[in-house]
Amino acid sequence: MKYHEITTALLCPMKYHWSKTLVPHNKESLRKIIYSAFSMFQRGFTKDECSSFIANTFAAKISAAPEPDQEDLIVKKWTALGLWTNFPFDRKEEIRLTYALFDKFEKVLAFSNEYTCILKDKNIESMVINVIRLPALSKRETENGIEFAMRCGYDYKFRPLFYYKKMLVRRTKKDFDRWEKDALAIKIYLETIEKTPFRNTAACCGKQDCDYLKICFDEDELKKQLYYTEVKNGPA
Ligand code: SF4
Numbered sequence: 001m002k003y004h005e006i007t008t009a010l011l012c013p014m015k016y017h018w019s020k021t022l023v024p025h026n027k028e029s030l031r032k033i034i035y036s037a038f039s040m041f042q043r044g045f046t047k048d049e050c051s052s053f054i055a056n057t058f059a060a061k062i063s064a065a066p067e068p069d070q071e072d073l074i075v076k077k078w079t080a081l082g083l084w085t086n087f088p089f090d091r092k093e094e095i096r097l098t099y100a101l102f103d104k105f106e107k108v109l110a111f112s113n114e115y116t117c118i119l120k121d122k123n124i125e126s127m128v129i130n131v132i133r134l135p136a137l138s139k140r141e142t143e144n145g146i147e148f149a150m151r152c153g154y155d156y157k158f159r160p161l162f163y164y165k166k167m168l169v170r171r172t173k174k175d176f177d178r179w180e181k182d183a184l185a186i187k188i189y190l191e192t193i194e195k196t197p198f199r200n201t202a203a204c205c206g207k208q209d210c211d212y213l214k215i216c217f218d219e220d221e222l223k224k225q226l227y228y229t230e231v232k233n234g235p236a
Pocket residue numbers: 012014015016018199200201203204205210211212213216217
């Protein structure tokens with residue numbers, strides 16, 4: 001189980017259940033595509049080749065998406081290209097994308113189980129990561145979709161300090177011991193909620209609405225087909 005899946009299951013067991021059975025059509029396209037581009041960059045592809053990968057992947061997604069989802073994908077495409085073109089870091093360094101403000105993210109990083117686990121796996125006590133903020137701009141009444149999308153992209157050029165920051169993650173032996181104890185308890189809890197998933201409505205709306213809000217309280221078959229792809233090997 002990946003760490004983001006554990007976080008999802010702890011936040012809302014029903015969301016975790018849906019995520020294993022239904023994939024939203026434009027699910028995490030921005031994060032996934034940026035992480036894939038970065039992985040290509042680390043393997044030696046040039047920045048321009050990675051930019052082409054981002055542009056082509058979004059172009060394919062936009063042409064395959066139902067009309068109501070297309071504007072959102074166009075905004076994500078320009079955001080991804082702006083983020084990538086202005087990305088100031090070295091190819092050897094790790095990256096992490098977040099919607100959170102840097103000071104909030106730094107606080108989370110200070111005790112994040114995910115990073116305790118990463119450091120433990122690498123058998124190191126500290127590492128530097130490059131944190132990149134995803135934009136939280138709102139569309140102006142005077143803008144059309146393309147203008148808004150381009151503003152999201154260009155904002156990375158005009159406000160680099162708002163979007164890019166290096167952060168140090170450090171853990172002590174005490175942190176690793178505490179993580180092992182917590183991880184064992186979480187494993188037992190996850191085994192229970194996988195059998196009987198329940199809704200935690202406190203997690204429905206945050207910076208972004210839950211991907212399953214459209215169907216969670218009204219399991220409409222047509223909506224499922226329109227917005228999601230069914231995953232056959234998910235839990236019953
Ligand atoms: S809509 Fe709310 S209750 Fe339903 S899966 Fe999402 S977070 Fe959970």
